[in-house]
Amino acid sequence: MIEPRFTAGQRIRIAYRDASGHCRTPYYLRGKPGMIESLIGRFHDPEQLAYHRPGLPKHYLYRVRFEQSALWQDYGGPGDDQVSADIFEQWLEETDDAEQ
Amino acid sequence: MADPNETELTRGVHDLGGLPAGPIDLEERPLTGFERRVDAMMMLMIGPDGAFTADALRRAIEEYNHHDYTHLKYYEKWVRALRVLLVEQGVLNEQQIDAKMADIRRRIAEGIEV
Amino acid sequence: MSEGEHEHDHDAHTPRSDDPPPSTDWEVLERALGELLVEEGVIEPGDVHRQMDWMDSRNAMLGAQIVATAWTDPAFKVRLLADARATLLEDMDLDIGTLAELEVYENTDTLHHVVVCTLCSCYPRNILGIPPAWYKSREYRSRVVHEPRAVLAEFGTELGEPVRIRVLDSTADLRYLIIPVRPTGTDGWSAAELARLVSRDSMIGTALARDPQDLKRNVA
Numbered sequence: 001m002i003e004p005r006f007t008a009g010q011r012i013r014i015a016y017r018d019a020s021g022h023c024r025t026p027y028y029l030r031g032k033p034g035m036i037e038s039l040i041g042r043f044h045d046p047e048q049l050a051y052h053r054p055g056l057p058k059h060y061l062y063r064v065r066f067e068q069s070a071l072w073q074d075y076g077g078p079g080d081d082q083v084s085a086d087i088f089e090q091w092l093e094e095t096d097d098a099e100q
Numbered sequence: 101m102a103d104p105n106e107t108e109l110t111r112g113v114h115d116l117g118g119l120p121a122g123p124i125d126l127e128e129r130p131l132t133g134f135e136r137r138v139d140a141m142m143m144l145m146i147g148p149d150g151a152f153t154a155d156a157l158r159r160a161i162e163e164y165n166h167h168d169y170t171h172l173k174y175y176e177k178w179v180r181a182l183r184v185l186l187v188e189q190g191v192l193n194e195q196q197i198d199a200k201m202a203d204i205r206r207r208i209a210e211g212i213e214v
Numbered sequence: 215m216s217e218g219e220h221e222h223d224h225d226a227h228t229p230r231s232d233d234p235p236p237s238t239d240w241e242v243l244e245r246a247l248g249e250l251l252v253e254e255g256v257i258e259p260g261d262v263h264r265q266m267d268w269m270d271s272r273n274a275m276l277g278a279q280i281v282a283t284a285w286t287d288p289a290f291k292v293r294l295l296a297d298a299r300a301t302l303l304e305d306m307d308l309d310i311g312t313l314a315e316l317e318v319y320e321n322t323d324t325l326h327h328v329v330v331c332t333l334c335s336c337y338p339r340n341i342l343g344i345p346p347a348w349y350k351s352r353e354y355r356s357r358v359v360h361e362p363r364a365v366l367a368e369f370g371t372e373l374g375e376p377v378r379i380r381v382l383d384s385t386a387d388l389r390y391l392i393i394p395v396r397p398t399g400t401d402g403w404s405a406a407e408l409a410r411l412v413s414r415d416s417m418i419g420t421a422l423a424r425d426p427q428d429l430k431r432n433v434a
Contacts, residue, residue: 018109022159024385026332027111028118028359043387050159052152052189061386072118077363081379086386117332117383121356124348124368131344133233134241137248139344140265144257148312151256158334174335174350176240182247192250200246201239208235214245 004060005089010036012064013095014087022050025091029083033070033095037063040086060089113169114162135175142178145186152185160184272343274414277391280306280341281417282408284318285396294318298391311340314387321395321419326373328366328419329382329390330358336384338391342414349418359383369420382419392416394423 006012016031024046039062044055064087069079131139146154160181164172172180186192207214236242251257280302284291293301298316302308310316316338319327331337332355337345348354358365362379366372373379382390394416400408410429415421 016109019112022155022162023112024333026117026383026385027109027115028332030109040386040388046155046386049153049155052156065380072360076361078378081362081381083359083381083383085383086388088386114333116352116356117359119352119356121353124351124353124357124365126348126369128346128348134236134244136266136269137262138244140262140269141244141248141251141257143265143269144261146313154313161334170352174347179240179244179247183243186247186251191256192247192254196250197243197246200250201242204236204242204245204249214235 002057004039004062006036006039006060006062006092006094008036008038011095012036012092014064015091015093019047022047025087026085028071029066029085029087032066034064034066036092037065037084043088045088061086062089062092064092112162113164113166114158131175138175138179138182142182145182151189151191156185156188157181269339269343272340274342274412274417275409276308277338277342277414277417278409278412279405280308280318280391281393281412281423282405284320284393285408286403286405291320291393295320308341310338313340314389316341316389316391318391318393319382320393323374323395324376324378325380326377326419327380327382327390327392328358328362329384329392330355331384332356332359333383333385336389338389340389341391342417346414366420369415371421392419394419394421397423397426399426 011033012035013033014025014029014031019025039060041061042058043061045059046055048055064085066083066085067079068075068077068081068083071083075081142157145151146157157178161169161177164177164180169177183192183197187194187197204214236245248262252259280294283305284294290301290305293305295318298318299310302310302316314336321327329337330349335345335350337349339345354365359381362381363373366379384390394412396408397411400411411424411426413421413424416423
């Protein structure tokens with residue numbers, strides 16, 4: 001059984017790359033730093049399901065939290081307002097705390 | 101923050117988060133019969149006895165060009181995707197859909213109820 | 215639209231008496247697909263109507279009952295926040311279906327959640343029904359992640375200074391329902407009375423629950 005790569009509380013970065021086809025990692029989050037809020041579970045891969053393929057093996061899905069100040073240079077509100085999104089493991093990268 | 105020296109990524113037509121946009125139209129009206137029937141057919145087709153997944157529905161719509169994505173109404177996008185996906189999955193074929201549409205138009209012209 | 219007693223015997227393509235004949239290509243296509251799916255035995259006559267009726271039964275009143283129960287029954291709320299699917303099935307005989315999971319988030323005096331699907335229009339349909347047009351609009355999907363406070367202001371919703379906003383972008387197979395903050399001045403209210411304070415928009419997060427004073431004055 002493949003173990004999840006990330007744990008709650010861990011700082012991560014969303015991969016900065018293009019999708020090839022259907023993708024549920026929004027453009028506005030690509031390359032952005034965030035934090036794993038929780039591991040949601042294992043789900044069939046939507047990037048495969050979208051093309052009538054079974055989407056196996058299941059991938060780990062995480063709830064990831066972002067500070068608005070990290071997402072937008074012009075955010076008009078408290079910088080610690082947040083966005084939360086559910087992101088698959090293949091779109092998450094480890095990051096050094098020093099980069100934050 | 102992403103390295104400004106990195107190549108800019110491609111944003112899908114549907115991938116709207118963060119784009120500039122105007123005020124939100126808060127007006128609400130009941131759905132038309134067309135809209136309710138398209139919604140119902142789609143729910144049946146992505147359900148457990150259906151023909152394709154909700155993921156496929158999203159993907160089909162994401163493949164529309166920018167003009168169509170922006171200008172087609174919500175359920176127009178859905179009924180077109182219904183056609184695309186039912187044909188893709190071999191449930192129906194283009195010829196029979198075209199023939200049935202012609203038949204319906206003929207019935208309308210002859211004053212027969214459809 | 216009145217529900218005639220023969221409603222459920224209609225084929226998917228039997229006309230509704232108050233519908234004009236199809237005029238656009240899209241409307242003709244809809245009729246064509248409806249007839250073909252029945253002719254090919256993919257669906258039964260009446261399946262579309264049954265699905266329409268079922269969808270009509272999912273609406274804000276269902277959500278308001280859930281919220282009001284959460285406000286009045288702390289043990290229910292704990293279980294709802296931990297496992298919405300099981301709690302709704304066990305306590306309210308409510309099946310959220312197979313397409314997605316449901317998670318319930320609670321707004322507080324310091325944290326306000328608001329839900330969006332920037333990529334399409336994912337929404338807790340099996341509780342709240344079909345989403346409003348604004349939720350599916352380009353403007354809402356583009357702006358609420360970037361400027362949630364300005365968007366909420368357009369809905370007439372202002373949050374106090376210490377409140378932080380968390381926008382929930384429904385990017386996967388999880389759907390979100392918000393428990394708004396219970397209004398003050400409602401001590402001792404029954405769940406049925408409290409449900410009248412819970413609007414659909416307060417369960418999405420673009421509005422707060424209704425002020426009890428507004429209810430007394432019959433403000434819409």
